[in-house]
Amino acid sequence: MKEENGALTDVVAELERAAGDGEVEVGHLIDALDERGYGPALAVLPLIELTPLGGIPGVPTLLALTLAIIVIRLLMGYDHFWAPDWLRRRKLSSERVKKSLEWLKPISHRIDAKLHERLSRFAGPAARKAAAIVILGLLLIVPPLEVVPFATSGPMIVIAVFGLGLLYRDGLLMLLGFIGSVAAVGAGIWGFTASGG
Template sequence: MPRELTSLHQLLEHIASSARDSERVSLDMVVQAVGLRSFAPLLLLVGLILFSPLSGIPGVPTAMALLVLLVTIQLLLGRKHFWLPQWILRRSISEQKLQRALQWLDKPALFVDRWLRPRLVFLVRRSGTFVIATICTVIALALPLMEVVPFSATIAGLALTAFGLALVAHDGLLAVVALAVTGFVFGLIAGALI
């Protein structure tokens, strides 16, 4: 069981150290590093993958959509331990690509962590978590479409990262910001399709 992760930088360091000395890093290895019991780190992980340069790899946004859907639906159904299918968990990338993506995210993570603190915590408690899970389900349903709208999956990744961080840091103000980013993403998609 991994230690409780309370910052974005901690999460990135934990993933980087778990992936070292592996030629290829599967999603299963990364999920085991953050833990299958916690919605927030899993949501944060998906958001980071989509926000990083990895979102440009064809199929990654759709695979991440499936991961978010599986986790959010199980959360909404009240499950405490998340089940994920092996075909998703077997997806992998080279350790070198993962480390490059983590290094790319490191400085922004340190900047973001300075601003996180418990605020408006009622927005990220039990009922707030269900609202966030519902919003993330809607984002996940739109992610396959985002593969054809440039940069929309990256912005969706920013929203998912913000929701994950809000839950990890108990920062309800960040959840409100994430909601605004989500609105922007859907406005961007609507504008591209019209």
């Protein structure tokens, strides 16, 4: 498996190639991410929720489920991703996936230009495990938040921050992820309560 220091732009391009034409199975996208490790998966998949694809009902929950399986594998110490066949066979429109990735390209260029390794002790194995536990907690609140417009974006942004922290070995981002997780949970509870859920 490649080191988790590949440029985010390269990861987006790899997913674009994997999307193909017509329809793409979730399994093909997972396999494309598997080549690059946990950091890129935890950075890119949550960002997809912020694209037009994330506005489709059920997609945030599908992303949350996929991410949860990946994070559990991370906690268990596996090098490679795994997903059940029913999830791998789930199909998405290639055109919609490509449009979402196209939307991400300028963002990925800016991120690549700004982020780098720093405070790496906060991005080490212990921080990685702690982040995985926090991410699982955030993913649990995504499905119920789907009833509140845009509410799933908060947890997904925080998960993406953790993913970028792992991708670039950026301890500052990891610390921001821990702080942001508290804010995301608070905002999610408030939004869910305010909507009458």
